[in-house]
Amino acid sequence: MSSGNHQSIGRWLFQVHHREAFRVRQRGKEKQRAEKAHVHAMVSVARVAAAVAAVAAATSCDAQASKMAAAMASATELLASHCVEAAQHAGARHDQVAGAVQAAVGVRSPGDLMTLTAAAATGKESDDAVAISSNCLSDSIC
DSSP: OOHHHHHHHHHHHHHHHHHHHHHHHHHHHHHHHHHHHHHHHHHHHHHHHHHHHHHHHHHHHHTTSOHHHHHHHHHHHHHHHHHHHHHHHTTOOHHHHHHHHHHHHTOOSHHHHHHHHHHHHHHHHHHHHHHHHHHHHHHSOO
C-alpha cells in the first residue's frame, strides 16, 4: 500500500467522524429548541388559565355570590393551578410562571384576554412545529 492510500483513508475516517459529531450537536440543539418551545407554550396556557380564573373570580364578586359564578371561579382556579404545575413540570422556572400569572391577573378587557389566548395558540402551534421538525431530524424520515 502506498502512503497516499493511508492518507486518504485517514482523511475519510476523520471526515466521517466529524460529520457524525456535527449531526449529534444538531440533534442536541433541536432538542433544546423543542424543549424551550414546549415550556413557552405551557407558560402561555398557564397565563390564559390564570387570566380566566381572575376574570371569573372578579365576576363572582360582582354577581353577589351567584352559585354558578362561584362554581366557575372555583373551577377556573383549579384549572389554572394545574396549568401552572404542568408548566413547572415541563421545565418552566418558578419566576417565569409567577411573572406570567401576575401579568394575567391584570387582565381587564376582553381584548386583553383575546391577546393572551392568541399568543398561547401561536405558542402551541410553534411547539408542535418544532416537535415535528426535531422528530424529522432524529428519525431522518419526514
